[in-house]
Amino acid sequence: MPSICLITALPAEARPLITYFGMRAIGHSHLRLHQGESAYLLQCGVGKLNAAARTAAMLQSLPDVVAIINVGIAGSDRTLGETLLAHGVQDQASAQQWFPHLPAVNRLPDVASIQVCTVDKPSSNYTQELAFDMEASGIFNAASKVLDLAFVHCVKVVSDNAESTLDTITAKSASASIKEAIPTVEKLMHALPFDALPSTSAVEALSHALTNRVHYTATERHSLKQLLHRYNALFNEVPNAQALEKYNNAKDIRKMLLSKIDSAAVTY
Amino acid sequence: MDTIYIERDVLSLSRTQNILSRYPNARHVLVDRYTDVFNAPAQNFRVQKRNPALILAHKHGNRVIETPPGYHIGGENNYYFSHMLNCIYDCRYCFLQGMYRSANYVVFVNYDDFFEDIKRTTDLNSSPSWFFSGYDCDSLALEPMTRFIETCLDNFSMTPKANLEIRTKSTQIRNLLARPALDNCVIAYSLSPEEVVSAEEHKTPSLAKRISALKSLQDHGWHIGLRFDPLLKADNYQQLYSDLFEQVFKELNRSAIHSVSLGPFRLPKQFFKKMIRLYPESKLLAASTNMRDNMLSYDEQTESSLLNFCETRLQDYITPDQYFPCVSVS
Ligand code: SF4
Numbered sequence: 001m002p003s004i005c006l007i008t009a010l011p012a013e014a015r016p017l018i019t020y021f022g023m024r025a026i027g028h029s030h031l032r033l034h035q036g037e038s039a040y041l042l043q044c045g046v047g048k049l050n051a052a053a054r055t056a057a058m059l060q061s062l063p064d065v066v067a068i069i070n071v072g073i074a075g076s077d078r079t080l081g082e083t084l085l086a087h088g089v090q091d092q093a094s095a096q097q098w099f100p101h102l103p104a105v106n107r108l109p110d111v112a113s114i115q116v117c118t119v120d121k122p123s124s125n126y127t128q129e130l131a132f133d134m135e136a137s138g139i140f141n142a143a144s145k146v147l148d149l150a151f152v153h154c155v156k157v158v159s160d161n162a163e164s165t166l167d168t169i170t171a172k173s174a175s176a177s178i179k180e181a182i183p184t185v186e187k188l189m190h191a192l193p194f195d196a197l198p199s200t201s202a203v204e205a206l207s208h209a210l211t212n213r214v215h216y217t218a219t220e221r222h223s224l225k226q227l228l229h230r231y232n233a234l235f236n237e238v239p240n241a242q243a244l245e246k247y248n249n250a251k252d253i254r255k256m257l258l259s260k261i262d263s264a265a266v267t268y
Numbered sequence: 269m270d271t272i273y274i275e276r277d278v279l280s281l282s283r284t285q286n287i288l289s290r291y292p293n294a295r296h297v298l299v300d301r302y303t304d305v306f307n308a309p310a311q312n313f314r315v316q317k318r319n320p321a322l323i324l325a326h327k328h329g330n331r332v333i334e335t336p337p338g339y340h341i342g343g344e345n346n347y348y349f350s351h352m353l354n355c356i357y358d359c360r361y362c363f364l365q366g367m368y369r370s371a372n373y374v375v376f377v378n379y380d381d382f383f384e385d386i387k388r389t390t391d392l393n394s395s396p397s398w399f400f401s402g403y404d405c406d407s408l409a410l411e412p413m414t415r416f417i418e419t420c421l422d423n424f425s426m427t428p429k430a431n432l433e434i435r436t437k438s439t440q441i442r443n444l445l446a447r448p449a450l451d452n453c454v455i456a457y458s459l460s461p462e463e464v465v466s467a468e469e470h471k472t473p474s475l476a477k478r479i480s481a482l483k484s485l486q487d488h489g490w491h492i493g494l495r496f497d498p499l500l501k502a503d504n505y506q507q508l509y510s511d512l513f514e515q516v517f518k519e520l521n522r523s524a525i526h527s528v529s530l531g532p533f534r535l536p537k538q539f540f541k542k543m544i545r546l547y548p549e550s551k552l553l554a555a556s557t558n559m560r561d562n563m564l565s566y567d568e569q570t571e572s573s574l575l576n577f578c579e580t581r582l583q584d585y586i587t588p589d590q591y592f593p594c595v596s597v598s
Contacts, residue, residue: 105270113295144310196315233554268463
């Protein structure tokens with residue numbers, strides 16, 4: 001599975017996930033990061049600014065991360081402990097919104113969806129239609145600059161409602177809530193549509209090898225990748241690396257690729 | 269349908285409720301404007317195509333638009349309209365992939381506003397007007413859910429000065445066969461060689477099924493149109509298109525065909541750039557790179573050989589007054 005990063009705000013939210021996924025801490029100068037076999041975990045701290053800054057820093061530091069799931073507790077006029085999937089995330093202060101593209105219902109059959117509203121200060125204006133949190137909009141803001149929203153999600157567990165208000169939340173209860181959400185998080189990880197993306201690894205590898213050996217400007221590198229993709233599409237394989245060894249500059253490689261592409265047979 | 273976004277303003281409409289009732293397990297998400305979802309950044313058309321969401325919305329203005337020059341089948345006043353954006357099919361050459369950020373389906377549920385605009389536009393012109401449906405979608409593919417065309421035909425039956433073209437690849441024709449044919453309506457099928465259908469027109473009905481639908485419609489009295497569009501280049505194009513014409517015309521009453529047109533393969537440069545990023549493994553897109561006037565097309569020689577060949581072949585089957593060279597959607 002490609003790399004997914006789970007993001008929580010609090011250590012109490014992170015702990016059950018770290019344990020369940022068998023993660024260990026990765027030394028990083030200013031991020032609290034853990035790594036397991038199936039995912040990373042970032043503990044971003046409280047509030048949307050921390051969430052945005054640390055999500056952006058994590059994405060820069062771990063370029064292999066291609067999906068993010070924010071897992072946390074939230075307030076809503078729903079049953080305590082209910083796990084909810086965000087169908088929308090709104091920043092209350094700016095009114096900016098994000099709509100994650102959700103997996104098919106049958107991949108997460110028993111999980112209701114809700115609008116997550118990120119507030120700057122804890123809120124007790126509980127309704128059935130909203131789940132209040134303090135980080136999701138920051139995470140979505142930063143992540144959506146880099147990732148498609150089919151790969152950025154938010155799972156919230158109801159931790160407080162009109163009957164059991166915010167002041168009743170403890171580290172222990174927060175951990176217990178997140179533990180409840182783990183099956184949903186795991187199903188969501190498996191439902192992410194990585195297989196809908198084109199496979200680019202062969203082109204990436206050859207382009208990497210060529211640009212290491214021969215000098216390419218940034219523009220030439222871009223056009224090399226395009227040509228390799230076209231070649232790959234037309235011949236169902238990338239050009240043979242050995243056959244390319246006799247070419248020692250970007251121009252000759254381009255010329256050779258273009259001549260092959262132009263002569264490719266197209267039949268139906 | 270797994271997720272349905274609904275504009276708050278249309279939630280209570282009976283048409284909205286009817287559509288919602290077809291998908292009892294779908295998640296419902298209320299939004300202010302459909303554009304908040306549909307035009308949002310950070311969407312991937314290809315990924316969404318896997319399980320597109322439905323968006324029910326109100327279309328404000330610009331419902332009936334003049335067609336680009338050359339887009340006509342003999343009429344003087346030509347317009348198109350789209351009660352839907354996007355399509356359940358997945359043709360690799362489709363310009364919608366390059367035009368929209370989202371593959372979600374938008375259905376504009378204020379049908380009556382479309383019909384009022386069509387009527388008003390018709391009344392403005394002294395000669396008959398043509399209205400083309402199926403520009404930003406397939407007209408019939410989601411008909412069992414939207415019932416737009418059914419309502420549309422009811423309206424056109426009362427407006428003889430307005431002509432309708434229903435453009436489709438769908439074989440959802442049960443409703444059309446259950447009502448009398450309208451003289452001011454043409455059901456036009458986009459047709460390609462079966463080899464192209466299998467390779468490039470994903471999830472569409474086979475050529476044989478489309479021909480069979482055309483035959484049933486013709487037998488029922490509907491005017492039918494044939495749109496060989498887009499014409500795709502291939503080393504074996506002569507064989508492909510000769511076989512296609514043979515297959516199509518042998519099944520139909522040729523003299524009763526309303527119109528036949530050919531459409532060259534064209535894509536605006538920006539759409540093409542996006543499409544090739546989405547589908548780098550597509551042979552069709554990889555083999556096409558000639559840019560003319562900011563449009564991707566085949567080089568002039570290839571394009572004219574294709575067109576000339578097909579035009580010549582068509583002369584074996586139809587008369588010149590049935591033929592309209594380019595009615596291209598892209
Ligand atoms: S049927 Fe038409 S609208 Fe639908 S995907 Fe194909 S070309 Fe596009």
